[in-house]
Amino acid sequence: MDPASAIGVTSAVITFLEFSWKVVRNAKEIYDSADGCSNDNLTRESVARSMQAFSRKLQPPDSSAITPEYEGICNLSSECQSISSEILKIFNSVKIGGDKSKYAAFLAGLKTWRCKKDLIQLEERLTQCGAQLSLELSYLKSEQMTYSLDQIRSLVTDDTSKLQQIQRNVDELRQTAEANLGTDILAQVRDILQRQDAVLDRVCQDRILRSLCPSDMDSRYNQVHLPADETFTWVLDPKQRRKSNCSTKDDESDRPSGYWVSRQRQMQLQSNKKFVDWLAVSDGIFHVSGKLGSGKSTLMKLLYTHPRTRKELEVWSASKKLFMSNFYFWKPGTSSQNSLNGLYRSLLYSILTEYPELIPSVLPGYWDQAKKDRAVIQSPFLISPEIIERSLFMLLKNELFYKSRRLCIFIDGLDEFVGSGQHDYRTLVDILDTWVQDSHKNLKLCVSSREENVFMNRYQEYQRLRLHQMTWYDLRGYTKKNLSHLQNKALPDKLSYEVASKAQGIFLWCTLVVQALRRDIEVDPHNSFAGSSVRESSIMELLDELPTDLEDIFRYILNRLSRRKKRNLYQTLSMLKVSAESPEINPVTLWLIAYSFLDEYNKDAGFALIRESDEGPNGNTASREERMKYALRKLQHESGGLLEAVENTLMGRDEMAWRELGYTSDGPNRPIAISYVHRSVPEILERSEFASERKAMLGSFNAADAIANLSLAHWRFCVGSMPQNPNLFPGLARFVLEISSDKTNFKFLDTLDFLSQGYVCDEAGNCAVPFIYDSDTRRRIIGWVTPNYHTAEENRTHGNFNTLFMALKFRRYDYVLWRMQHRAHGIGSPIKKAMLAAILFRHPVPEHVSGDLEHELFNIGCFADSFSTGFTQLPYNDKNLHVHNVECLTIWRDFLAVNWYFWYLYGSIDRRGFSHWLESFLNRGVLCEFEVFITRSTEKEYATINLGDVEVRMWSDYATDSSEYQKTVQATRIFDSDTVYTLADWLRVIDLPNLDRILFLLEENNSVLSHHCANEESLQDPFTCFLGRACIPPAVPMELGNAYTTLQVILSEAIGG
Known part of the structure; x- marks a missing residue:
C-alpha cells in the first residue's frame, strides 16, 4: 500500500472511531436515562419546552385585536413557538419507546448524531429569536414604565397631596434600598428611582412653563386662516402656480393689461427664488410687506406651516438642530398679544418647551424654588416681565446655546405692536436686529408689516416681498x-x-x-x-x-343693513371688544350659539336668569344643530360679511368649560366662535364717523352684561337634562367680578350660585381637601376637612364653586356685603363659615367697607369661638406637623395656629392683616387659649402650641445645616427652651402696628375668663366646662351639628348675662 493510501485509510479509521465513540456514548446515556434521552438533549428539551410555553402566553386570543406596538412581539413569539415545536419534534423522534434494549439505545444514539446539525441550526435560530424577543419586551416594559410615570405626573399636576405622598414613598424607598437590598435588586430600584426623579423634574418643569404660558398665546395664530386652495402657492411652489393658470393664458393675452399680468408672474418667480434662497442659504431678516388687508398674516401662516419651509431651513441649519417658532402681534388683543413682554414671554415659553433641560440655567431661581416646593405644584410663579426679558436676551446671545441649534422665528404684524413709554416701532426693530447680530448667524427672522417708513427703511429690498403687487x-x-x-x-x-x-x-x-x-x-x-x-x-x-377704497366698502356694507341688523352688528362688535379685553387667564369667548340668543337678550336682559330648571333656554342634540344653523344664517345676514364663525381650537386652555358645553375637539360638536373676518375690522370701525354712529346705535347697551348672560344662556341650552357640573361658571364669575365695578351683575352672580348649588364641600363628607376656583382652569387649595367631617379617602379633593368665595378672592367686598345681607342662609353651616373666613383673612378689607362687612361677619358667626367647624388651613397630614384633636379647631383657634405655623416655619406673616383681624376677634370677646413652648434637643428644634384641648406640634422640614433651618430657629431665639409663653409674648416679638390696643383687649378678655373660672366649684360646673371646650363631641351626629352649635351660643349668652 502506498503512503498516501495508508494515510487515507488511517484517517478514515480515526474518523470512524470518533463517530463510533460519539454514537456509543449517546447510546449509553440514552440507555442509562429514565426518559430514554441523552443528558444534553434533556437540557435542550427543557429549554425548548419553556420557550414554547412562554411564547404561547404572549399570543393574544384574538389576533385581529393586536395593536401596532405589540405586533412585533406577537410575530417573534410565533416564530419562537414554531422553532421550539420543531426541536421538540426531533427530540421525540430520537427517544427510546417502550423497548430499552441496548440495540434500541444504539439506534437512538445514531439518530441523535444524524440530527445534530439540524438541532444546532434550530437552536441558533431560537437563540436569535429569543434575544430579539427579550429586546422587544424590555423596550415595551421601558415604554410602559415611562407611560405610567407620565400618568403619575399628570395626576400629581392636579393633586399636590398625591405628589407629597409619592415624594415621601420615594425617600423611604431610597433609605430602605441602601440598607437592605442585594446588588441586583438595588440596581433595579435605583433605575426606578432615577425614572421617578425624572418625572418629578418634569413636574417642576411644567410648573415653570405654565407660569410662562399666556392663556391666549396661540389665539391670534388660530384665528388666521390658511389660504384657499392654490392661493399664495407661488411663494414656495411656482410650478403649481403656472399649472393652475395655464388655462387662462390665451384669455389674458387679449386684454390691455396682459403685459402687467405677465410682469406680475415674473415678479412672483423672482420672489419665490428670493425667499427660498433666504431659507436655505442667507441670514438676517426677511421682510413681507403689504397694504392693509393684502393677506400678510395668511401668507405668514402658510410660510410657517409649509413642509418646504422646514426642508429648506434644514439645509441652512446643516448638522445643527433646527428650531422654529412664531409670534403674531395683534393690536385689538390683550397685552400679551401686542406688547414686547408678550413677544418675550411667548418666545421664551416656546424655546423652553422644546428644550426643558435649559430651564435650570435660564431660570435658576425659579427652578430651585420649584424643586424645593414640589408639593405646591398647582400655584404658578409670578415671573416678572423684567426677569423674562433678561432671561430671553441672555439665552439668545449665549454661544453655548447655539452650539447645536439654529433658530428661525416668524413674527407677524410688526405694525400691530402697541408701544408704551419710550418703546415704539424703532425700539422693536432695534431689538430684532440685536438678536440676529448677537446670534452669530444662528438666528434669523421672517417678519411682516404694513409699509410703514421705519420698516421699509430698515429692511433691505433684496430680502423683501411686497405682497399686494403679486396677488x-x-x-x-x-x-x-x-x-x-x-x-x-x-x-x-x-x-x-x-x-x-x-x-x-x-x-x-x-x-x-x-x-x-x-x-x-x-x-x-x-x-x-x-x-x-x-x-x-x-x-x-x-x-x-x-367703491374701491377699503373704508368706503365698509361704509357701503353698513348702509345696506337695516337699522335692526346694524344695531345687532354694533352690539356684537362691542361684545367682541369686551371679550378681547377680558382677563388673560380666563378669556370669555363669544360662542356662535351664545350669539344666537342676542334677540332674546334685547327683549329681556334677564331672560337667562330664570331659576326654574325646566324653564329658560334648553335644548337637545337636534335642537342644538338647528340653532347652530340658525346662528350661522343670522351672522351672515346681519354682519355684512364683517364677522365670521371660526372653530376655536384652544382645547387645552379651557377644556372643562368646553366639555360642559358639550364641545369636543374631534367630534361632531366642534366649538364655533364669532370672530372678525379680518383684524382691521375693529380698527376701521373705530374711526370717527363709524364710532359716532355706533355710540348712537348702542345707547345704554352693556356689552359685558350681554356676553355674560348670553354665555349663561348658552350653558343652559347645551346642558339641557345633563348632570350639572358648573365648570363654566368660575370663568363667568371672574369675568363679571373683574370687568364690572357696580351692582349691575349681582343678580347674575347670585343666579350662578343657585344653579351650582351642591357644589360646595359641606357636611356630606364627600371630600378631604377642598379647593376654590380662581377661574375655570385654575384652582387653589384653601384647607383640609378634619377627619370627623368626611368619610372620603385621605387625599380626595373637591372643587368649591361659590361666587361669595370668588368675590373675596378678587376683593369685591361690595358683593360679599350684599350677599350676606340678602342671602346669608347660603353660608349657614360651620364649614362654609370657616372656608369663608379662611379666604377673607388672606385679604385685608378696605377701610370704606370694613365696618359694615365685619358686622355682618359677626352676625353669621365668623368671629365666634363657640363651635368647631370641621375645617382647618393647617395641613395636618404633613410630615412636619402633628395636630392632636384637630376636630376641635374653631375659626379662632385655626386663625392663631395658621399664623404661627407660617411665621415659625417660613418667617412669613402679614403683620397688617394679622393685626387687623386679631383685633376684630378680640373686639368680639373671644377668650384666649394660647400657649407656646419651644423644645430644643440635639436633633431638631420643634414648637408646641396649646389651644385649649388642641395641641399643634411642628418642626422644620429642612436639614439642620441648611440656611432655611437656621432662619426657622432664629425666629424663636428669644424664647427659652421648655418655657411656656403666652399669646402676648409672641405678639410682642412680632411687634404689630396696633400692639397696645391688642394687649389691652387680651388683658380685658382674660379677666373675663378668670371671672368665670374663679374657683374650683365653677370649674366643675357642667355648663361652664361645656363652654370651655368648643369641640363638638364625636358622638353628636353630623346633622345635629348646627343645633349643637346654637345651644352653645345660647348657653354662652345666658351665662354671660
Whole structure:
C-alpha cells in the first residue's frame, strides 16, 4: 500500500472511531436515562419546552385585536413557538419507546448524531429569536414604565397631596434600598428611582412653563386662516402656480393689461427664488410687506406651516438642530398679544418647551424654588416681565446655546405692536436686529408689516416681498371659485378678472366684494336669470357701484343693513371688544350659539336668569344643530360679511368649560366662535364717523352684561337634562367680578350660585381637601376637612364653586356685603363659615367697607369661638406637623395656629392683616387659649402650641445645616427652651402696628375668663366646662351639628348675662 493510501485509510479509521465513540456514548446515556434521552438533549428539551410555553402566553386570543406596538412581539413569539415545536419534534423522534434494549439505545444514539446539525441550526435560530424577543419586551416594559410615570405626573399636576405622598414613598424607598437590598435588586430600584426623579423634574418643569404660558398665546395664530386652495402657492411652489393658470393664458393675452399680468408672474418667480434662497442659504431678516388687508398674516401662516419651509431651513441649519417658532402681534388683543413682554414671554415659553433641560440655567431661581416646593405644584410663579426679558436676551446671545441649534422665528404684524413709554416701532426693530447680530448667524427672522417708513427703511429690498403687487392670480382664483355656482359659466371668468383688477392686491376688499355679489345673486336663489343679459348687466353694474377704497366698502356694507341688523352688528362688535379685553387667564369667548340668543337678550336682559330648571333656554342634540344653523344664517345676514364663525381650537386652555358645553375637539360638536373676518375690522370701525354712529346705535347697551348672560344662556341650552357640573361658571364669575365695578351683575352672580348649588364641600363628607376656583382652569387649595367631617379617602379633593368665595378672592367686598345681607342662609353651616373666613383673612378689607362687612361677619358667626367647624388651613397630614384633636379647631383657634405655623416655619406673616383681624376677634370677646413652648434637643428644634384641648406640634422640614433651618430657629431665639409663653409674648416679638390696643383687649378678655373660672366649684360646673371646650363631641351626629352649635351660643349668652 502506498503512503498516501495508508494515510487515507488511517484517517478514515480515526474518523470512524470518533463517530463510533460519539454514537456509543449517546447510546449509553440514552440507555442509562429514565426518559430514554441523552443528558444534553434533556437540557435542550427543557429549554425548548419553556420557550414554547412562554411564547404561547404572549399570543393574544384574538389576533385581529393586536395593536401596532405589540405586533412585533406577537410575530417573534410565533416564530419562537414554531422553532421550539420543531426541536421538540426531533427530540421525540430520537427517544427510546417502550423497548430499552441496548440495540434500541444504539439506534437512538445514531439518530441523535444524524440530527445534530439540524438541532444546532434550530437552536441558533431560537437563540436569535429569543434575544430579539427579550429586546422587544424590555423596550415595551421601558415604554410602559415611562407611560405610567407620565400618568403619575399628570395626576400629581392636579393633586399636590398625591405628589407629597409619592415624594415621601420615594425617600423611604431610597433609605430602605441602601440598607437592605442585594446588588441586583438595588440596581433595579435605583433605575426606578432615577425614572421617578425624572418625572418629578418634569413636574417642576411644567410648573415653570405654565407660569410662562399666556392663556391666549396661540389665539391670534388660530384665528388666521390658511389660504384657499392654490392661493399664495407661488411663494414656495411656482410650478403649481403656472399649472393652475395655464388655462387662462390665451384669455389674458387679449386684454390691455396682459403685459402687467405677465410682469406680475415674473415678479412672483423672482420672489419665490428670493425667499427660498433666504431659507436655505442667507441670514438676517426677511421682510413681507403689504397694504392693509393684502393677506400678510395668511401668507405668514402658510410660510410657517409649509413642509418646504422646514426642508429648506434644514439645509441652512446643516448638522445643527433646527428650531422654529412664531409670534403674531395683534393690536385689538390683550397685552400679551401686542406688547414686547408678550413677544418675550411667548418666545421664551416656546424655546423652553422644546428644550426643558435649559430651564435650570435660564431660570435658576425659579427652578430651585420649584424643586424645593414640589408639593405646591398647582400655584404658578409670578415671573416678572423684567426677569423674562433678561432671561430671553441672555439665552439668545449665549454661544453655548447655539452650539447645536439654529433658530428661525416668524413674527407677524410688526405694525400691530402697541408701544408704551419710550418703546415704539424703532425700539422693536432695534431689538430684532440685536438678536440676529448677537446670534452669530444662528438666528434669523421672517417678519411682516404694513409699509410703514421705519420698516421699509430698515429692511433691505433684496430680502423683501411686497405682497399686494403679486396677488392678481390669487384674487382672481378666489373670486372665480366663490362664484362658480352661477349657471352662466362665462360670467365667473368675467367677474373674477374685474374683481382682481379692482382689488389692487387687497384680499380683504376682494372678500367683502365677493360676499356682496353673492348676497345680491341670492335674491334669485336658483339663479335662473343669472345667464340672461339683463341679469348679467345688473351684476356688472353692482360691481361698478362698489367703491374701491377699503373704508368706503365698509361704509357701503353698513348702509345696506337695516337699522335692526346694524344695531345687532354694533352690539356684537362691542361684545367682541369686551371679550378681547377680558382677563388673560380666563378669556370669555363669544360662542356662535351664545350669539344666537342676542334677540332674546334685547327683549329681556334677564331672560337667562330664570331659576326654574325646566324653564329658560334648553335644548337637545337636534335642537342644538338647528340653532347652530340658525346662528350661522343670522351672522351672515346681519354682519355684512364683517364677522365670521371660526372653530376655536384652544382645547387645552379651557377644556372643562368646553366639555360642559358639550364641545369636543374631534367630534361632531366642534366649538364655533364669532370672530372678525379680518383684524382691521375693529380698527376701521373705530374711526370717527363709524364710532359716532355706533355710540348712537348702542345707547345704554352693556356689552359685558350681554356676553355674560348670553354665555349663561348658552350653558343652559347645551346642558339641557345633563348632570350639572358648573365648570363654566368660575370663568363667568371672574369675568363679571373683574370687568364690572357696580351692582349691575349681582343678580347674575347670585343666579350662578343657585344653579351650582351642591357644589360646595359641606357636611356630606364627600371630600378631604377642598379647593376654590380662581377661574375655570385654575384652582387653589384653601384647607383640609378634619377627619370627623368626611368619610372620603385621605387625599380626595373637591372643587368649591361659590361666587361669595370668588368675590373675596378678587376683593369685591361690595358683593360679599350684599350677599350676606340678602342671602346669608347660603353660608349657614360651620364649614362654609370657616372656608369663608379662611379666604377673607388672606385679604385685608378696605377701610370704606370694613365696618359694615365685619358686622355682618359677626352676625353669621365668623368671629365666634363657640363651635368647631370641621375645617382647618393647617395641613395636618404633613410630615412636619402633628395636630392632636384637630376636630376641635374653631375659626379662632385655626386663625392663631395658621399664623404661627407660617411665621415659625417660613418667617412669613402679614403683620397688617394679622393685626387687623386679631383685633376684630378680640373686639368680639373671644377668650384666649394660647400657649407656646419651644423644645430644643440635639436633633431638631420643634414648637408646641396649646389651644385649649388642641395641641399643634411642628418642626422644620429642612436639614439642620441648611440656611432655611437656621432662619426657622432664629425666629424663636428669644424664647427659652421648655418655657411656656403666652399669646402676648409672641405678639410682642412680632411687634404689630396696633400692639397696645391688642394687649389691652387680651388683658380685658382674660379677666373675663378668670371671672368665670374663679374657683374650683365653677370649674366643675357642667355648663361652664361645656363652654370651655368648643369641640363638638364625636358622638353628636353630623346633622345635629348646627343645633349643637346654637345651644352653645345660647348657653354662652345666658351665662354671660
